[in-house]
Amino acid sequence: MTDKCDRPESELFIGLRNEGFPLDVMANPDGANFERLSNAGLIVGRIALKNRFDKEGTAAIRKVLETGAYDVVHVFNPRALACALRASRGMSIKIVAYRGIIGNISYLNPESWITFLHPRVDCIVCVAEAIRRYLAGLHFLWLHLPPSKLKTVYKGHDxxxxxxxxxxxxxxxxxxxxxxxxxxxxxxxxxxxxxxxxxxxxxxxxxxxxxxxxxxxxxxxxxxxxxxxxxxxxxxxxxxxxxxxxxxxxxxxxxxxxxxxxxxxxxxxxxxxxxxxxxxxxxxxxxxxxxxxxxxxxxxxxxxxxxxxxxxxxxxxxxxxxxxxxxxxxxxxxxxFHTSQTVQQMGNIYCELTGQN
CATH class of the missing domain: 3.40.50.2000 (Glycogen Phosphorylase B;)
Structure with a gap:
C-alpha cells in the first residue's frame, strides 16, 4: 500500500512480481507511476487516504484483505499504516511498515501508537541504518522496539x-x-x-x-x-x-x-x-x-x-x-544502491516473516 509512489518504489513492486512474489498494490491514481503499475497488472485498489482515521479508506482496504489472498501487508506511509492496522484487525496477516526519515516517533505521542509503535507491526523497514539506530534507541521505562523487528533496506535505483x-x-x-x-x-x-x-x-x-x-x-x-x-x-x-x-x-x-x-x-x-x-x-x-x-x-x-x-x-x-x-x-x-538488491532484500524479509523459502 502506497500513495503517490516514486520510481524506486514502483520498480521494487514490479521487481518483486518478476521474482515470483504474488504481489498486488493499492495506490493513489493521481501518482506519476500509477499507470506504470496498472500496466504491469499490479493494481487491485485505487486509494487516496485523507488521514490516519479515514473510515472509507479503511473499509476499502478491509474489502481487499478479506479475499484471503494475502500473507503480508507492506505499507509505505503513516496514513496507510494506521488504516491498514485497523483494516486487518482479527486477521492473520503480517504488517510491514516503511520508515524513510528520523524523528517524530515517541512513546509519549499517541499517534505513534497507532502507527510504528503499534504492537501488531511485525517489521519496520528503514531506508538507512541511521534510521534503524534511531528507532532502536527509542525507550520509555521498559518499552522499546525489539531489534529483530527493525531492518535496513536501502531504496534501490538504476x-x-x-x-x-x-x-x-x-x-x-x-x-x-x-x-x-x-x-x-x-x-x-x-x-x-x-x-x-x-x-x-x-x-x-x-x-x-x-x-x-x-x-x-x-x-x-x-x-x-x-x-x-x-x-x-x-x-x-x-x-x-x-x-x-x-x-x-x-x-x-x-x-x-x-x-x-x-x-x-x-x-x-x-x-x-x-x-x-x-x-x-x-x-x-x-x-x-x-x-x-x-x-x-x-x-x-x-x-x-x-x-x-x-x-x-x-x-x-x-x-x-x-x-x-x-x-x-x-x-x-x-x-x-541498485534496485535489484532492494528486491532481493525485501523478498528475503517477506519469506522470513511468513516462514516460506
Whole structure:
C-alpha cells in the first residue's frame, strides 16, 4: 500500500512480481507511476487516504484483505499504516511498515501508537541504518522496539533511469562553463539553505561560483534577503518548482544538501550522484552511508558554514578531484544502491516473516 509512489518504489513492486512474489498494490491514481503499475497488472485498489482515521479508506482496504489472498501487508506511509492496522484487525496477516526519515516517533505521542509503535507491526523497514539506530534507541521505562523487528533496506535505483540531457543553465543567467552548485529541496528550516548561502559568502573573492536553488525556495523572503546581503547576489538563482530537477543537477558541478537534521536517504542526492555529479552533504541521517567522505563526495558537519565553504573551495580548486569523486559517486549508486538488491532484500524479509523459502 502506497500513495503517490516514486520510481524506486514502483520498480521494487514490479521487481518483486518478476521474482515470483504474488504481489498486488493499492495506490493513489493521481501518482506519476500509477499507470506504470496498472500496466504491469499490479493494481487491485485505487486509494487516496485523507488521514490516519479515514473510515472509507479503511473499509476499502478491509474489502481487499478479506479475499484471503494475502500473507503480508507492506505499507509505505503513516496514513496507510494506521488504516491498514485497523483494516486487518482479527486477521492473520503480517504488517510491514516503511520508515524513510528520523524523528517524530515517541512513546509519549499517541499517534505513534497507532502507527510504528503499534504492537501488531511485525517489521519496520528503514531506508538507512541511521534510521534503524534511531528507532532502536527509542525507550520509555521498559518499552522499546525489539531489534529483530527493525531492518535496513536501502531504496534501490538504476542508472538507466537517469538519461535526461543536462539542462541549459544559461536560462537562469548562468554563463556557459561557470562553476555551478545545485541544491534542491523543500522550503523547510531543517534543510539548511541559510547555511549554504552563508558558506558562499565565506569563499575568497577570487572564487566565482553560481548557486542554483531548485524548489519552492523562491517564496522564502528571509532567504532572499540573506542572498541580497551577499557580495554577489546575482550569482544565486532561484528556479522555483521544476519538474526537470534531475537535469538541472546533471548540468551542475557540485550538488549540495546542507541539512541540519532528520534526513533519511535523500533521492535528490542519489539522482545527482547517478549523473556523476559530486555531492557535498552534511553528517545527518543516512547521508554519510550514501556518500563516502573523500571517495564519492564530501561530508561536513551540519550547521557549519565554514566547513561547508572549505569543502566547496576544495572542489573548486581541484578539478581532478571533483571529476574523480563524481565518477565514484556514479559507480556507488550502480554497485551499492541498485534496485535489484532492494528486491532481493525485501523478498528475503517477506519469506522470513511468513516462514516460506
Amino acid at each position: 542508472l538507466e533511469w537517469y538519461r535526461d540531457t543536462p539542462a541549459d543553465l544559461q536560462e537562469f543567467g548562468i554563463p556557459e562553463g561557470a562553476f555551478t552548485i545545485c541544491c534542491t529541496g523543500r522550503d523547510v528550516p531543517r534543510k539548511g539553505f541559510d547555511v549554504l548561502v552563508e558558506s558562499l559568502a565565506l569563499l575568497p573573492p577570487d572564487v566565482i561560483v553560481h548557486l542554483l536553488l531548485v524548489g519552492d525556495l523562491d517564496r522564502n523572503e528571509s532567504l532572499r534577503q540573506q542572498v541580497q546581503a551577499m557580495p554577489h547576489p546575482e550569482r544565486v538563482h532561484f528556479t522555483g518548482f521544476r519538474k526537470d530537477a534531475p537535469a538541472l543537477a546533471a548540468a551542475s558541478d557540485v550538488f549540495v544538501l546542507p541539512s541540519k537534521e532528520r534526513e533519511g536517504l535523500p533521492r535528490a542526492v542519489i539522482e545527482a550522484m547517478s549523473y556523476g555529479v559530486t555531492p557535498v552533504v552534511t553528517d545527518v541521517g543516512g547521508m554519510p552511508e550514501l556518500v563516502e567522505h573523500g571517495v564519492s563526495g564530501l561530508v561536513v558537519p551540519p550547521n557549519d558554514a565554514q566547513s561547508l565553504s572549505d569543502a566547496l573551495l576544495k572542489l573548486y580548486r581541484d578539478r581532478e578531484l571533483l571529476e574523480r569523486m563524481g565518477g565514484n559517486a556514479r559507480r556507488r549508486i550502480e554497485t551499492d
